[in-house]
Amino acid sequence: MDLKSFNRFEIPDPRTRSCLKITEFNRLSTEINKLCGIKLPDSKLVMVEGRLRRRVKVLGLETFEEYVKYLFSETGAKHEMVPLIDAITTNKTDFFRENAHFEFLRSAVLPEVEKLQRNIFLAWSAGCSTGEEPYSLAIVLSEYFEKSKMHSFSIFASDISTEALNKAIDAIYSLECIEVIPMDLKKKYLMKYKDPAKPQARVCPGIRSLVNFSRVNLIEDEYDVPGDLDVVFCRNVLIYFDKATQEKVLGRISAKLRTGGYLFLGHSESILGMNLPLKRAAMTVYKKV
Numbered sequence: 354m355d356l357k358s359f360n361r362f363e364i365p366d367p368r369t370r371s372c373l374k375i376t377e378f379n380r381l382s383t384e385i386n387k388l389c390g391i392k393l394p395d396s397k398l399v400m401v402e403g404r405l406r407r408r409v410k411v412l413g414l415e416t417f418e419e420y421v422k423y424l425f426s427e428t429g430a431k432h433e434m435v436p437l438i439d440a441i442t443t444n445k446t447d448f449f450r451e452n453a454h455f456e457f458l459r460s461a462v463l464p465e466v467e468k469l470q471r472n473i474f475l476a477w478s479a480g481c482s483t484g485e486e487p488y489s490l491a492i493v494l495s496e497y498f499e500k501s502k503m504h505s506f507s508i509f510a511s512d513i514s515t516e517a518l519n520k521a522i523d524a525i526y527s528l529e530c531i532e533v534i535p536m537d538l539k540k541k542y543l544m545k546y547k548d549p550a551k552p553q554a555r556v557c558p559g560i561r562s563l564v565n566f567s568r569v570n571l572i573e574d575e576y577d578v579p580g581d582l583d584v585v586f587c588r589n590v591l592i593y594f595d596k597a598t599q600e601k602v603l604g605r606i607s608a609k610l611r612t613g614g615y616l617f618l619g620h621s622e623s624i625l626g627m628n629l630p631l632k633r634a635a636m637t638v639y640k641k642v
């Protein structure tokens with residue numbers, strides 16, 4: 354193949370690809386911050402451009418300029434805000450992510466709660482993404498309560514992304530994704546598809562039925578989640594908010610915990626300098642006082 358035909362067929366001309374201009378990016382980042390608290394400094398322009406390119410295409414538009422115009426039109430405001438949030442949120446998660454937290458739950462929190470003789474154990478995964486976190490919790494709690502006198506528990510799981518929530522409800526994961534789950538638990542709680550063309554597994558109905566999913570925007574003033582919770586996992590969510598928003602969100606989450614309940618944050622998140630009714634119990638784990 355000569356160079357001319359190689360160019361013609363293999364290399365897309367970058368000039369024909371629409372770019373997101375800084376003025377459009379600024380309008381988008383202000384709107385996203387207002388909708389869900391996510392802060393997007395100028396350094397995120399290329400990331401936002403990449404994440405919204407699919408939306409531009411799906412809507413049959415040619416440029417980001419057209420997309421921004423549509424988003425702020427009456428129809429766009431009605432129909433495009435949810436897909437915008439779905440496209441912008443970072444949904445990276447894993448089964449048993451930051452496993453030390455699940456170990457702490459097993460070895461410290463659950464035996465402590467068992468002594469209190471509560472009728473039911475309540476947990477909330479706030480910012481649950483595609484479900485790996487609440488299902489990991491459901492597996493740990495099922496294993497524990499199988500051998501314990503206290504046998505009733507319920508898990509609430511919420512996220513702002515409807516796309517992530519739908520995946521969580523489907524509970525179908527690639528075999529690669531479930532590799533981290535210990536073999537005995539995998540055999541007990543996941544069902545592998547027999548079709549070799551479908552290298553996936555689904556969380557078993559018993560575990561699925563233990564988790565109640567709903568859409569909760571953590572920057573709103575009220576959360577439609579029960580109170581008196583024993584544990585809240587809100588991990589790797591606050592990093593996307595500014596400090597003032599983090600403190601407000603943590604204040605509302607703390608109000609949902611019972612005194613003595615535990616809050617689990619992500620490895621790079623902290624409550625340092627915040628005025629909250631929480632004291633450190635372990636690495637990025639806090640107890641309500």
Ligand SMILES: C[S@@+](CC[C@H](N)C(=O)[O-])C[C@H]1O[C@@H](n2cnc3c(N)ncnc32)[C@H](O)[C@@H]1O
Binds near residue numbers: 442443480481
């Ligand atoms: C990186 S994931 C973390 C998932 C899981 N907690 C973990 O640690 O593996 C962050 C999640 O926070 C969600 N999120 C971002 N802003 C939110 C908001 N305002 N309200 C609720 N969830 C939000 C995103 O949709 C995303 O699924």
